[in-house]
Amino acid sequence: MSAGPGQRRGTRPVDSAGAATGAPRLVLRLEGLAIAAAALLAYRHMDAGWGMFAALLLAPDLSLLAYLAGPRAGAVFYNAAHSYLLPALLAGTGLALGRERPVAVALIWIAHVGIDRALGYGLKYPGGFGLTHLGRIGKAQADGDQKPSPD
Template identity: 55%
Template sequence: MDTSFARLWLRLEGLAALALAALLYRHFGLSWLWFAVLLLAPDLSLLGYLGGARVGAWCYNLAHTYAIAGLVLAAGLLAPLASAPRPALVGIGLIWCAHIGLDRALGYGLKSPAGFRFTHLGKIGREN
């Protein structure tokens, strides 16, 4: 089955997520210096590969799901409900979402325990 069309849509979806996160970041007037400094922070999860492919994939995928980034963002926006948003949590959540969107737009997907090169967007590397 040819999945290239689906992969293209997933990459465009990642680009849209990156753009939306950046626009919201700008809307909240947060520091672009922190955006630049923290944009690649989720990739520290690659250190999980020191424990093998299974541990590495688990760590990487945990750091590259919108669910957790969205929870951080929601915590910043909603907690406490009676007070103002927490800018640090909002910023971290948006930067995290932007990072995931950037990865998806570039073709990097969630990892398989079979190895780093195997993702939900297809195999990555020079041979592809």
């Protein structure tokens, strides 16, 4: 199979590795912004205290430390901390038990993920930190760099 225009043999175009492009990418980023805004409003309504919000807002980014063990482990831990699944479970548990603190922590977590999505930081692929479901980020994006496909 021959390589297409602007593509070396054995590589994929920058945005074809499972990343959203065009209007779907914009919708995903706007969705992140809407979710972050809703989480902030719900947190304000709870009156849980902005000190806790400030202290925990960047806590999900501690998952970046898993990249010290390599890109595959980094992607797994980053994605676990940057999807809505775990904070939704935490919020549901807090609501089911009638506890406000887990719900407040979940709202902070959800706000973080929404802000990241709005800024274009998507879930990571194991091929490297800059490969996300919202497209490439970092130096690779600016350079238009293409990496050989893992297949």
